[in-house]
Amino acid sequence: MKKDRLLAKWLNDDLSPDELAEFEASPDFEKYRKLKDYTAHLEVGDLDENAMLSNILSQKKAAPKVVPLYKKWVFRAAAIFVLALGITFAMKVLVPQTETADFGKKTTFSLPDNSEVVLNSGSEINYKKWNWDNNRHLELKGEAYFRVAKGRKFEVQTNLGKVTVLGTQFNVKARKNRFDVVCFEGRVKVNYADTQILLTHGQSVSFENGKQIKTVVSLTQPEWIGNEIAFYKENIRSILDEVERQYDITIELNTKDTTSLFTGKLPANDLNTALQIISTTYHLEAKQVSKNKIIFDGK
Template sequence: MKENHILAKWLNNDLSEDELVAFEASPDFEKYQKIKDYTAHLEVEDWDENAMLANILNQKKKVTKVVPLYKKWFFQAAAILVLALGITFAIQNFVPQTQTANFGEKTTFLLPDNSEVVLNAGSEIHFKKWNWNSNRHLELNGEAYFKVAKGKRFEVQTNLGKVSVLGTQFNVKARKNRFDVVCYEGRVKVNYGNAQVLLTHGQSVIFENGKQINRGTTSLKPEWMANQITFYKENIKSLLDEVRRQYNITIEVNAKDTTSLFTGKLPTKNLDVALQIISTTYNLEMKKVSKNKIIFDEK
């Protein structure tokens, strides 16, 4: 009720300076402003009170009815509230949903069937909520871990390949030309070009530049969820790209050897240790130019 009262005062330009500042700082102000601009053309006809009074006096009625008179702003406030509720409902149910994990962040959310998704840094997912039961389809850009509700099916589409699942736990990573899928529970079907692979518990597959690499895993969940990044035969460019995403920093490399492949782990919560491992592995000298910029030079 208090929020509606403030909204009504705002529509009638009755807010004090402090109230106006607080209202404009609220998270819903932009939405109300847009709705107000959209409904500005709506008008409530002025009532001719004298004509109404004469009409009432000229009528003979046994019961006298009291007709309340309201200000225009009340009707405008009611119209805006109804329109806002309608727009909010439409956005939440009919507009395609997007979940994002920015650099240096992880995002956890639930799908309409209560399946859990955890997005790794620098990743995003798109899906439609309103017809989920008939269109269980996700579009992933980056890396995500899925814990699928028992008995539920859906597909994860990336720019490199597709994963079809049934009641399972798995991880999908699609970065540039490398596509990694790991199955932790149940089974998943992986499609990459003309290749199709069925993975069960403890199995994983990697596709890079059209080449398939099979490997196993002993982990119960992706290492990145425990603040570690795991690499398997990845070049220094891919290695540093992932470090950039996890720490939200800028890295430059001035080195000739950029083809050696790295297999191992780096922490995601200790930048100094991660940089030291990279320096030692590739025989580089690390310099911190600023808080968020690192340069690697050959020794």
């Protein structure tokens, strides 16, 4: 505190001889002397407060930037459009895609790699477009014919088994407890329960109720593509179920299910002929009680 008081008196040239001698003997004196010498030439002019105020008031205030209302609306509409576009893109790419074929109809569509799929009546496929080329996997309910473009592994998953291929043409059918796979070109690997089978051109495999059934194929494409329904050692209930899907009708069977297995073809575009073949084979009488309902009675 004494040191600060001596410094203040020294700056004002107000020290007594004894105080001056004491201050000059202090270790910081030389630093203070140089500082006083450097600032001695500085001068501060008088502050003209009135002139400063007049100068400030005379300056024009910058006009605030006003955005017209219609421009705000345009910006908002553009933002909403971009957001909607992004949501639409995500829905198409990230959300699982579903393709269906209603009863009495067939559906043909292409996958992201241009692989072609034909869905048979009463069938459904689910898949994802996102990263499809690296993950060619889809889920099938029902029956479909595939023409697969060459690329990475292609998988068809059903509730009964899985089929794996690279580039080929094949048919997969998964109905109730019946699982059929036919290879028309290339090679396919079939996984059913603990069984794995490799099929090549012209080969097929069928499973029903957990048991493998021997089948023979001599075609270049599934019969149903050409409007025929083919059966190989199938019971009457399976036959009637398929007829219902192909013609979008309901069939009632008023007789005990026969154990006889049917191998043959039915037309998928001529209901009367199909009903006559079934009636003759199983000794039944078909009655059409309404536009979309058929009753089979035993003779």
